[in-house]
Amino acid sequence: MNDSQIRGAEIVIKSLVAENAKFIFGYPGGAIMPVYDALYDYMDQIQHILTRHEQGAIHAAQGYARVSGKVGVCLATSGPGATNLITGMADALIDSTPLVCITGQVLSHLLGTDAFQETDVVGISMPATKWNIQVRRVEDIAPAIAKGFHIARSGRPGPVLIDITKDAQVALGDFNYVPCLNIRSYRPYPKVPDSVIDEAAALINSAQRPYLLYGQGVVLGKAESQLKAFLDKTGIPAACTLLGTGALSEDYPNYVGKLGMHGNYAPNLLTNKCDVLISIGMRFDDRVTGDVKRYAKQAKVIHLELDPTEIDKIVKADVPVLGDCKVSLEKLIEKVEKKEHPEWIKQFRVLEAEEKRVVVGNDLSPTKIGLTMGEVIRHINEFKADDAILVTDVGQHQMVAWRYFEYKTTRTQITSGGLGTMGFALPAALGAQLHDYDREVICVVGDGGIQMTIQELGTIMQTKAPVKVVLLNNNFLGMVRQWQQLFFDKRYSFTELDNPDFIKIAEGYNFKVQKVDERADLRQAVAEMFVHHGPYFLEVKVEKEDNVFPMIATGSSVEEIRLR
Amino acid sequence: MKRRYTISVFTENFIGILSRITLIFTRRGINIDGFTASESREEGIYRITIEVNTTEEQVIQLSRQIEKIIDVIKAFYYIDDEMVFQEIALYKIPIESIDAGLEMVIRQYNAKIISAEKGFVVIEMTGHKKDTQDLLEVLKGFNVLEFVRSGRVAVAKPMVSIDKYL
Numbered sequence: 084m085n086d087s088q089i090r091g092a093e094i095v096i097k098s099l100v101a102e103n104a105k106f107i108f109g110y111p112g113g114a115i116m117p118v119y120d121a122l123y124d125y126m127d128q129i130q131h132i133l134t135r136h137e138q139g140a141i142h143a144a145q146g147y148a149r150v151s152g153k154v155g156v157c158l159a160t161s162g163p164g165a166t167n168l169i170t171g172m173a174d175a176l177i178d179s180t181p182l183v184c185i186t187g188q189v190l191s192h193l194l195g196t197d198a199f200q201e202t203d204v205v206g207i208s209m210p211a212t213k214w215n216i217q218v219r220r221v222e223d224i225a226p227a228i229a230k231g232f233h234i235a236r237s238g239r240p241g242p243v244l245i246d247i248t249k250d251a252q253v254a255l256g257d258f259n260y261v262p263c264l265n266i267r268s269y270r271p272y273p274k275v276p277d278s279v280i281d282e283a284a285a286l287i288n289s290a291q292r293p294y295l296l297y298g299q300g301v302v303l304g305k306a307e308s309q310l311k312a313f314l315d316k317t318g319i320p321a322a323c324t325l326l327g328t329g330a331l332s333e334d335y336p337n338y339v340g341k342l343g344m345h346g347n348y349a350p351n352l353l354t355n356k357c358d359v360l361i362s363i364g365m366r367f368d369d370r371v372t373g374d375v376k377r378y379a380k381q382a383k384v385i386h387l388e389l390d391p392t393e394i395d396k397i398v399k400a401d402v403p404v405l406g407d408c409k410v411s412l413e414k415l416i417e418k419v420e421k422k423e424h425p426e427w428i429k430q431f432r433v434l435e436a437e438e439k440r441v442v443v444g445n446d447l448s449p450t451k452i453g454l455t456m457g458e459v460i461r462h463i464n465e466f467k468a469d470d471a472i473l474v475t476d477v478g479q480h481q482m483v484a485w486r487y488f489e490y491k492t493t494r495t496q497i498t499s500g501g502l503g504t505m506g507f508a509l510p511a512a513l514g515a516q517l518h519d520y521d522r523e524v525i526c527v528v529g530d531g532g533i534q535m536t537i538q539e540l541g542t543i544m545q546t547k548a549p550v551k552v553v554l555l556n557n558n559f560l561g562m563v564r565q566w567q568q569l570f571f572d573k574r575y576s577f578t579e580l581d582n583p584d585f586i587k588i589a590e591g592y593n594f595k596v597q598k599v600d601e602r603a604d605l606r607q608a609v610a611e612m613f614v615h616h617g618p619y620f621l622e623v624k625v626e627k628e629d630n631v632f633p634m635i636a637t638g639s640s641v642e643e644i645r646l647r
Numbered sequence: 648m649k650r651r652y653t654i655s656v657f658t659e660n661f662i663g664i665l666s667r668i669t670l671i672f673t674r675r676g677i678n679i680d681g682f683t684a685s686e687s688r689e690e691g692i693y694r695i696t697i698e699v700n701t702t703e704e705q706v707i708q709l710s711r712q713i714e715k716i717i718d719v720i721k722a723f724y725y726i727d728d729e730m731v732f733q734e735i736a737l738y739k740i741p742i743e744s745i746d747a748g749l750e751m752v753i754r755q756y757n758a759k760i761i762s763a764e765k766g767f768v769v770i771e772m773t774g775h776k777k778d779t780q781d782l783l784e785v786l787k788g789f790n791v792l793e794f795v796r797s798g799r800v801a802v803a804k805p806m807v808s809i810d811k812y813l
């Protein structure tokens with residue numbers, strides 16, 4: 084031991100500072116107390132956000148990571164603190180969000196003895212993390228954190244868990260931070276072979292009705308401008324997945340809409356009419372493909388993808404282009420011919436007009452008495468900034484907001500896609516807002532989901548993050564109710580809610596509040612929300628039994644998409 | 648079409664790696680028929696041999712998902728014709744069963760007695776599953792007290808070396 088040695092707990096904090104982490108989202112407790120004690124001396128270098136529940140902490144870290152492109156950091160204690168992070172880890176894994184979660188663990192000599200607040204979090208989190216490790220020696224702390232950051236942010240990003248025993252936190256050790264740049268068993272960026280590029284380019288050049296689908300891989304790979312340049316040159320129509328939304332501005336001429344169960348009419352239907360399907364950074368989720376046996380069978384498929392396990396997992400690729408899509412697109416742009424496809428794109432526009440006539444008009448400018456979710460989003464569009472961030476929860480409001488929000492820039496669509504985690508929105512919106520207080524962050528949430536993490540109103544109050552919460556209240560678990568209506572003979576089993584007075588709750592948390600139940604007041608209320616500086620809570624009472632359309636029912640083909 | 652595949656996995660020596668690998672099988676509801684782990688030629692690199700009865704499509708997916716584990720260096724998959732493999736079996740027989748007939752059986756199967764204890768002997772045989780299973784059926788006539796068989800250990804016939812992945 085010498086004078087320069089510091090405690091493991093301080094090594095944790097210094098390592099986070101060395102990784103340029105700006106925020107820690109966390110909650111203290113017994114087994115992590117040494118780290119919290121060390122944090123007390125570093126408040127000028129790193130900001131800790133005390134959420135009201137560990138699940139809130141990890142969703143906030145996700146929201147922050149998704150908007151900033153940086154690694155979100157979480158801190159929690161052992162046992163229940165650690166297990167409360169699991170849902171967020173599973174969510175971050177399936178949605179490829181970079182996170183480093185640090186949990187305290189009982190003293191190493193007590194491991195495996197059912198000590199107070201002991202849980203095998205490494206075991207529990209294994210299927211919910213990209214990588215995890217338990218650290219029992221002070222000298223292993225900094226290398227584990229360095230490795231964790233590298234793994235979380237490189238390749239296809241994901242969550243990492245580092246579990247540190249309390250004795251390692253209090254032991255003394257040397258601090259010498261060496262960033263991790265290479266792990267011999269981990270190759271996050273497969274090299275794109277030129278032969279495959281040639282093959283893909285030839286197929287694209289010969290296509291009569293080429294069609295491009297883009298997912299979040301474009302955002303994660305920072306390939307938005309390459310995507311646009313590729314589309315500029317090839318004239319190919321392009322549609323997005325839920326998480327790819329925003330990678331291309333919706334104003335882009337060849338943008339044709341959204342894929343999936345509640346996406347747009349044309350992009351789903353015409354998937355089965357194209358001759359070459361180019362998919363970039365997306366994984367053919369079952370919510371996108373519908374019945375995969377009847378999905379794009381007529382088309383040759385070119386799949387640009389970074390993760391080898393996604394190739395041929397759901398849809399067999401005729402030309403798999405494994406590698407960083409930014410690199411692949413740059414190479415492809417050189418090889419593809421300048422073209423336009425006006426006749427083919429016209430087919431999309433005809434169907435789009437049909438969707439507008441049957442669905443969109445009634446959603447956005449309804450004539451019936453009850454308010455629709457769609458008209459709320461229409462007014463939000465009227466006042467929002469181009470770079471406003473939309474954070475949504477899970478359910479009907481999520482699909483409606485996604486359908487109608489006008490996305491102009493990248494990293495503006497924050498939602499729980501793969502896992503469909505109710506309760507995600509409120510804490511994620513806080514995390515998104517913390518990245519930049521000057522950006523508009525609009526949290527659209529339902530009355531079911533908000534009550535899963537409603538305690539995070541307290542964190543928003545404490546941080547004064549100017550989040551605009553828009554509660555679309557239909558007193559139902561609306562999406563489940565819609566399925567009950569359509570597929571379960573209207574047997575509304577446990578989906579109607581007796582709700583509290585949300586306005587009183589929000590007032591209790593010092594939000595500026597407003598409640599709307601009539602169309603006449605809606606526009607003005609939304610306008611007021613946008614001029615207010617500070618946390619705002621707008622509750623809109625919407626029609627109780629509205630349904631989201633179009634819809635591809637489970638087991639149906641994309642061409643069986645229903646408009647009503 | 649389902650058939651027998653052997654997945655040969657090279658990994659770093661990292662706690663939890665076996666759990667991470669087996670999770671991939673449990674998640675898809677695929678039974679592991681044999682599983683062995685040992686050190687490889689390279690110090691610090693372990694090789695795990697997994698036997699599984701599945702389709703080629705699925706074994707490709709499984710191998711890729713195994714390879715995606717951070718501390719896995721490489722996963723190869725082979726059909727039986729592409730591998731040289733062996734399994735070891737031990738049979739515990741009571742002393743009273745020993746007679747000339749047992750000697751014949753041991754000679755015929757190229758098995759051997761590796762230990763004689765008070766009251767029983769232990770016979771060992773290495774070979775393919777079919778061979779050790781056949782011997783078990785025969786030895787049942789001699790009152791087998793215990794039987795155990797290992798998973799397969801296997802080396803691949805194709806000349807690929809793990810070196811190029813390090």
